[in-house]
Each structure stands twice: as C-alpha cells, then as structure tokens.
Amino acid sequence: xxxxxxxxxxxxxxxxxxxxxxxxxxxxxxxxxxxxxxxxxxxxxxxxxxxxxxxxxxxxxxxxxxxxxxxxxxxxxxxxxxxxxxxxxxxxxxxxxxxxxxxxxxxxxxxxxxxxxxxxxxxxxxxxxxxxxxxxxxxxxxxxxxxxxxxxxxxxxxxxxxxxxxxxxxxxxxxxxxxxxxxxxxxxxxxxxxxxxxxxxxxxxxxxxxxxxxxxxxxxxxxx
Amino acid sequence: xxxxxxxxxxxxxxxxxxxxxxxxxxxxxxxxxxxxxxxxxxxxxxxxxxxxxxxxxxxxxxxxxxxxxxxxxxxxxxxxxxxxxxxxxxxxxxxxxxxxxxxxxxxxxxxxxxxxxxxxxxxxxxxxxxxxxxxxxxxxxxxxxxxxxxxxxxxxxxxxxxxxxxxxxxxxxxxxxxxxxxxxxxxxxxxxxxxxxxxxxxxxxxxxxxxxxxxxxxxxxxxxxxxxxxxxxxxxxxxxxxxxxxxxxx
Numbered sequence: 321x322x323x324x325x326x327x328x329x330x331x332x333x334x335x336x337x338x339x340x341x342x343x344x345x346x347x348x349x350x351x352x353x354x355x356x357x358x359x360x361x362x363x364x365x366x367x368x369x370x371x372x373x374x375x376x377x378x379x380x381x382x383x384x385x386x387x388x389x390x391x392x393x394x395x396x397x398x399x400x401x402x403x404x405x406x407x408x409x410x411x412x413x414x415x416x417x418x419x420x421x422x423x424x425x426x427x428x429x430x431x432x433x434x435x436x437x438x439x440x441x442x443x444x445x446x447x448x449x450x451x452x453x454x455x456x457x458x459x460x461x462x463x464x465x466x467x468x469x470x471x472x473x474x475x476x477x478x479x480x481x482x483x484x485x486x487x488x489x490x491x492x493x494x495x496x497x498x499x500x501x502x503x504x505x506x507x508x509x510x511x512x513x514x515x516x517x518x519x520x521x522x523x524x525x526x527x528x529x530x531x532x533x534x535x536x537x538x539x540x541x542x543x544x
Numbered sequence: 545x546x547x548x549x550x551x552x553x554x555x556x557x558x559x560x561x562x563x564x565x566x567x568x569x570x571x572x573x574x575x576x577x578x579x580x581x582x583x584x585x586x587x588x589x590x591x592x593x594x595x596x597x598x599x600x601x602x603x604x605x606x607x608x609x610x611x612x613x614x615x616x617x618x619x620x621x622x623x624x625x626x627x628x629x630x631x632x633x634x635x636x637x638x639x640x641x642x643x644x645x646x647x648x649x650x651x652x653x654x655x656x657x658x659x660x661x662x663x664x665x666x667x668x669x670x671x672x673x674x675x676x677x678x679x680x681x682x683x684x685x686x687x688x689x690x691x692x693x694x695x696x697x698x699x700x701x702x703x704x705x706x707x708x709x710x711x712x713x714x715x716x717x718x719x720x721x722x723x724x725x726x727x728x729x730x731x732x733x734x735x736x737x738x739x740x741x742x743x744x745x746x747x748x749x750x751x752x753x754x755x756x757x758x759x760x761x762x763x764x765x766x767x768x769x770x771x772x773x774x775x776x777x778x779x780x781x782x783x784x785x786x787x788x789x790x791x792x793x794x
Binding site: 470474475477478479480484487488489490491492494495498499502523530534537538541542544 | 678681694695698705708720724
C-alpha cells in the first residue's frame, strides 16, 4: 500500500470510530469547559482579574484537555493487535501515525476552536483577544496533539497510564504555553502579536517534521 | 566510530573498564571535593558585598553546571543507543539520570539558600532558576518512564528516546523561558550581572567544578556497573564473579 492509501484508510477509519464513540471527542471538550469554569470559582469572578488571567488559563485548560484526550490514541490498536500487524506487515507506519494524529486533532483540537466564542463570553475577552485565541488555538492545538501523541506512544505498554503521560510530556508544552498566552496578552493590549504566531508556526513545522518518526520509533519499541 | 565503540559495547568488558575507572576516579573526586570545599568555605576571603554567604557558590555553581553536563552526557548515550543499538548505552541513561537529578536538586536548594539573604526571597521566577526547575522535570520524566514498564528493556529504550527528544527541546525551552522572563520582569536580570571574580576565590571554585565532574563520572561508573550486573545476572560471567568474593568486592 502506498503512503497516501495508508493515510486515508487510517484517517477514514478513525473518523468513523469517532462518529460512533461520541464520548471520545465530547469528554475532552467538556473537560476543557469544566476546568475553565473552575478558575473563576477558585479565584473570584472579578471581570478585570479574569480578563488578565484569561490567556494563561485558556491555554492551560487546552493543553490538559488535549493531553487527556490523547491517552487513548494508540491504546485500542495496541490491545487488539492492529499495531503488531501493521509493524509486521511493513506498511509505512509514519503515514499511519500522521493519520492517527490528524484524526485525534479533529477530536480534541478542533472542538476547542469551535467553542472558543463561548470562552470570549465566559471570560469577558475583547474582540482582538478573541481573534488571537482562535489564531493561537489553530496553530497550537496541532502541536499539542503531536507532542501528546509522542507521550501516548512512549507510555503505550507502561503499567501506569495517565499521570505518567502528563509527567513525561507537560515540560515539552512550556514553550507553546509561553508564546501562545503571550500572543493573547499582547492582543488584549492591542499590540501586534505576529512574532509569537510565527514562532508557534515554526515550532509546529519542526514538530511535524520530527515527531511522526519519534512516534513511529516509540510504537515499534512498545510492540517489541 | 563503531570500531572505536565496539569493545565497550560488550557488557563484561565494560564492567571491567568501569571498575578500573571507578578505582581511579572515586578517590580523586573525594580528594578534590575535600580540597575545594575546605578551601572555598574556610580559607577564601569574604566578599566585600555579600560577606560570607557567597561561599555557597562553591557548591551551587558546580552542581548547576554539571546538572546540565549530566543531561548532555545522557543525550550522547541516548544517541549512541538509538543509532548503533548498543544496549549498555541504554543502561547508562538509567545510571546517569538520578545523579543528574540530584545535582539539579542541589543546585536549586543551594540557590534558594543563597537567594534568601541576597535577594530576600527563597524563590524568584528568574529565567535561570525556571530553566533549572524544568530540567529537574525533564529528569523526573526520564526516570519515571524508565521505571514504568514491566519489561525492563522497553523502559530503557523508551527512556533513551525521551532523552533524545528532550535534548532537541531543551534549547527551545531555554530560550522561550528567557524570552518569557524578559517580557515579564526585566529588572531581575541585573541581579545576575557577575562581578569579575578575584583569583583567590576563582581557584577553589575551579577545583570544586573539577570535583563535581569527577564525582559525576565516578558515580556513573559505579551505577553503570550495578546496572550491568542487574541486566546480566543470568549470564555465566556474572555467576562466576559472584562465586569469587575477592574479585567481586573491587
């Protein structure tokens, strides 16, 4: 099978699975909203304070929800032996990995962008800050998906799941968190934030080039 | 390159080599550490501004430098493990990671003790402090991942892959933290502006740096030997070793 055929077959299959198992994409989304509404409850719902901390909490909630959504990414294929078959059939595994990640982004990244107008209402964001939130989410969530897929692949056959995945991958999220929340902050003050977006895009390109191969390697060593 | 590495790739041979190195390095490490610390803490003149509290530099700076040095050597081992598929290089990662994590912790704690009298605070969200803290998180990730698998081999391989990914990310994390810091609080940078150091203070510091390097190398040899024995415990040469008590004690 060619690379494109493997990609399309995996991508279609995963989208079909998502359409049937709705909790796979609904749960991360509601997790995101619940975490976001915890902050005003914990800190106090003063509009000025909320507006000030909004960039940070939006991004922390987003990266946690993508991280938790990614844990099941390869689990099912690992348990029922699909991965083993793929490895031994010598199919282009990076294409499979990319398709998996693309489908995963549709499940955990895309919904966040779709509900982002709600955030603007909840946290009292200005129009320019809202545009920056959407722009950073568009560029940043694919990067989150890539990195958390790497974590999911590394910890695939480990005894301890969720916490380990978070421990391993969260430090790698730090640059994205810094630049994304800085971009939203700049936008809230009406300053240009093109530089931050460019850096996020550069990080995304780098990750897109390297991560599929690292994931491929991690999957292979877990399948053994 | 492979020809040069090849003799060390054999666990039994590496066990002997590490033993020989350890016998040389360990006494040297303790000796230089003793000289450096006694000289630095006891006999250097007090700083004109910071008084006696600056003396912690003799532990703080070497620990901080070699916490990063340990991560680089771990990354080199990971590279060797991934490219040439050498098992002992994977074991070396497990040997180095806890030492590096300890050095990072020492650097953070001594920095905190130094910061309290100097800046009036135990912790400052400064670029260097934050980077060092994140380095600790990276070490913890590697150690946690290595110990998370029922199959030891998989854990070693996963940890070496993570160490490689970490070293690609480390510069990105470092510069983004620095950038974040200059954005939020530019003033604290000047706190780090180093006055040129007097030779009478420099020498003990250099000796301490050497001592920490030697200690890192010696402890790595020790831990790597233990790892080799653990991994190879079913091999005949390890059994022979266990039956000869005089040789095993070295």
